[in-house]
Amino acid sequence: MMAGETTKVPAMQLKGVERRFTQGSRTVEVLRHIDLTLTGGEIVALTGVSGAGKSTLLQIAGLLDHPSAGEILLDGHRIDTASEAARTVARRRHLGFVYQFHHLLPDFTALENVALAPMIAGGDVPASRKAAEDILTALGLSERLHHRPAALSGGEQQRVAIARALVRHPKVLLADEPTGNLDEATAARVLDAFLDLVRAQDVAVIIATHDQALARKTDRIVSLREGRLHQMPAGG
Numbered sequence: 001m002m003a004g005e006t007t008k009v010p011a012m013q014l015k016g017v018e019r020r021f022t023q024g025s026r027t028v029e030v031l032r033h034i035d036l037t038l039t040g041g042e043i044v045a046l047t048g049v050s051g052a053g054k055s056t057l058l059q060i061a062g063l064l065d066h067p068s069a070g071e072i073l074l075d076g077h078r079i080d081t082a083s084e085a086a087r088t089v090a091r092r093r094h095l096g097f098v099y100q101f102h103h104l105l106p107d108f109t110a111l112e113n114v115a116l117a118p119m120i121a122g123g124d125v126p127a128s129r130k131a132a133e134d135i136l137t138a139l140g141l142s143e144r145l146h147h148r149p150a151a152l153s154g155g156e157q158q159r160v161a162i163a164r165a166l167v168r169h170p171k172v173l174l175a176d177e178p179t180g181n182l183d184e185a186t187a188a189r190v191l192d193a194f195l196d197l198v199r200a201q202d203v204a205v206i207i208a209t210h211d212q213a214l215a216r217k218t219d220r221i222v223s224l225r226e227g228r229l230h231q232m233p234a235g236g
């Protein structure tokens, strides 16, 4: 190790993760033995054909589902064996989620939608609103703070959803087709704003996507095939 360098604990590690679903007499092995290390500041694209298990893997990494076997470490600590209450706290404090459809609250403004997350986590109102304003401004939405979702374009709505996921500075951000609902030009703009922001925040990001143009902009591409994770060569 070089002088002044510190070893960085991975934001999240999946070790030997398996997930099988049993329906009647039939068992489907969706994830067979997944090893994945996510480091702060690293953006990983998770690819694979429809049904390959991308969403299943995100659900497990997001502590929303339990692996059938294997370990999950968050910031170096086992979290898969923790109580449901501890997992909920860890999810709120350390994980952020962005989905294809944004699920913004229709009766709240952009600013309120984003500020709610830190407020629910116990932040005071002025600090939460300031954090929300800062991140929305970083995403180019300073002129849209007081608009409700219905008065925003699709790309703007998705940027609000991204702001909401990032406002508490999660250690890990899990995104499932975050630009899948947008036209190509809007998707590219939203993605660029999103990548600039997460690179500045040092958050580990995993993005499940079918979009090769999106995947090529990340630091690393992994692909799920027959339940196993393959590292794809650099450059996609």
Ligand SMILES: Nc1ncnc2c1ncn2[C@@H]1O[C@H](COP(=O)(O)OP(=O)(O)OP(=O)(O)O)[C@@H](O)[C@H]1O
Residues within 6 Å of the ligand: 021, 022, 023, 028, 030, 048, 049, 050, 051, 052, 053, 054, 055, 056, 057
């Ligand atoms: N709760 C469940 N019960 C039974 N089977 C399930 C369950 N959840 C997922 N599966 C199966 O696991 C496999 C992987 O599904 P998953 O949604 O993770 O794929 P995906 O790669 O995200 O697909 P897509 O790109 O279409 O969203 C599919 O065959 C699916 O039917």
